Amino acid sequence: MSFFLLLLLLVLSAVAGFAPTAATSKTISSIAKPNCDDHCGNVSIPFPFGLTQECALNTNFSITCNTSFHPPKPFLSRTVEVRDISVEGQLRVMKLVAKICYNKGENRSSLRISYTSSRFYVNQTANKFVAVGCDTFANVYAYGDDQSYKTGSNCVSICNTTHDVTTTNGTCSGFGCCETGIPNVARNVYHSLDSLNYYNYTAGDINNCSYAFVVQKEEFRFSPTMLTRDWDVEKVPMVLDWTISNQTCLTACQGNTTCVAVNGEGYRCACKEGYEGNPYLPPGCQDVDECENGQNNCSKNAICSNTEGGYECSCKKGYRGDGKSALGCTSSNHRRHIMLVLGKPTPSLLSILLGDQRNPQSLLDGVYFVGIITKLISCFGLYVKYKRKKSVQMKKKFFKDNGGLILQGRIDQGSTSSSTTRIFAAQELKKATNNYDHTRIIGQGGFGIVYRGNLLDGRIVAVKKAKMMDPTQVEQFINEVIVLSQINHRNIVKLFGCCLETEIPLLVYEFISNGTLSEHLHNKDKASALPWSTRLRIATETAEVLSYLHSAASPPIIHRDVKSVNILLDDDYTARVSDFGASRLVPQDQTQLTTMVQGTFGYLDPEYLQTNHLTEKSDVYSFGVVLVELLTSRRALSFDGPEKERHLSQYFLSLLKENKLFKILDDNIVCHGNIEELREVALLAKRCLNVKGDDRPTMKEVAVELGGLRRAKKHPWINNSDTSMESDSLLTEQPIPFGYGATFSITTTEYDSLKHHMEFPAAAGR
Known part of the structure; x- marks a missing residue:
């Protein structure tokens, strides 16, 4: 009973309300300083930005209006065109697109474009990084302000070998277009563009150019026509964030505003709710007349009255209610009908509810609202019950749809x-x-x-x-x-x-806690702490896993994405193969599968790439690249060094051919006692990297050979002279396959085993 009494008191007090307060509509001040232009062409220039140093907060916010254009255009630092500026803390600018074109037989150069600023951040959530082309490798990365760290990601975009550019509109999945996120809280953003140096898409109407750019998400949607010679673009819009960095909230923010710290680098001012205007210009934000501009939720038969920073709703004469809720204002006659349904309470009941029998009208109003509240509570209970039932139904549907x-x-x-x-x-x-x-x-x-x-x-x-x-x-x-x-x-x-x-x-x-093999190999400190004996054991354990999948599992399984990132290490540095997101089961009586290419450049079997025929030997090639990583501590693909060192497998085989193996080996693993053993493993890697799959060993043969090397290491009296002679004789042999290198994933019309899984970053434990 006390619960309903409390509800009645709350409702009655709310109904009583206060007398409407008249508020005078105020004129919103200009967005710019007095006597300063607030437009350049079609673009508004709000303070703290200004078209002269006197009109801007400081030189960081000075805008140049170039009147040689019709209409005139505003620029930052005379080079970056500004599309629009908001006092909420963002501005949209036009940035150059990285573009390289090539013809058959020509050397293909790389290109880098940067956005570096001490004032503005590239907005992470509003932008995306896009690469477009049929032979495109691009990456986006950011340096810290003191150049002490670097972070980023890459994109690979290709077309198939038949020069077919037919893709789905809006799909950026690796065929003709790739997209990824950009680094967080980045002032110094770079993106580079390069070619994979493999395809020659110069036939027909195929565009022989590649593009890379950071673009506002809503401003770019991929279309297959972008891969034709008719498409060309020079600049795209990009969203930047700005803050006030050389003032405090007390000096930067004016009246009726709030102040928020941003990225630990500065402040941003905003109008309080119910106010609008420029929060950086005195006297600050002005009251909004919600009644005049329609920004109110007063219900039908209610009167809106503006107040400072808000508004009130009151029911017209002959109506009752709060004027805002779902019930709004209801007729007094409607209340009487409800009273008939509820029944007229006796004075003693009203006395229990309200303790006052001297005002029958207020008692009747109280009972009326009790009935309304009771109905609302009942409706809420039914709604909760409906939501629970709906949730159960959705779970059952998903369970059925997902098998x-x-x-x-x-x-x-x-x-x-x-x-x-x-x-x-x-x-x-x-x-x-x-x-x-x-x-x-x-x-x-x-x-x-x-x-x-x-x-x-x-x-x-x-x-x-x-x-x-x-x-x-x-x-x-x-x-x-x-x-x-x-x-x-x-x-x-x-x-x-x-x-x-x-x-x-x-x-x-x-869950595996010690990270990935890639993390340990490609970090100098960790690589130096990873001795050759441990690396050889990791290689042997990984080979035994792949041999098991190919030969002992029923049905056989092709992993299809063997790489150092997918080899996890536990606390004892025991190898744990993971991420079967691209794996395929091999049906009985089949030795190969025809499927669209999926895998990781740098580890990808070139025969599979050219024929779309996936076999167990595709895993062998990928494992060969992992062996080279274990020997060299280098990445499968790197665009930081000379072009000849870009693709690890290609560079490794070229040095092996020239009998310069030790030029590429990791110095941390080379010692007087293991030179022959390193040559044996290098030979094995070379056999795994044969262009023709038939010339590669099986994973069972690889596992046996690595296991033999480990046993020989434990028992050095075992004679491995035959293998050593073979190693010497093959040091001058060819061929040298082309190596690739950058992660990509392509949607296929066939089922790609658990293809919805992602790749872990190198630092992630699983």
């Missing part, structure tokens, strides 16, 4: 076990990841995000939350989940199960 019934049927039939293929509840994983808290992110990429989770049984897991799923290949997806969850190998990251109650399935993996 949950198929998986559950396999478990019930005994074809798989619930202990090896667990179906997780969405709520359990939500709790395990603290509602997918961003602090739990341990890896992210183009296909989705990976979170660290803590299950109720104490296990630490990696939860992969992908961005896409092929609805036409659900049964194949379930089959592969079952197969991968049943793989029992100590050097493979364990798949615990999946959650199918979400729109995109979630996969739950074992």
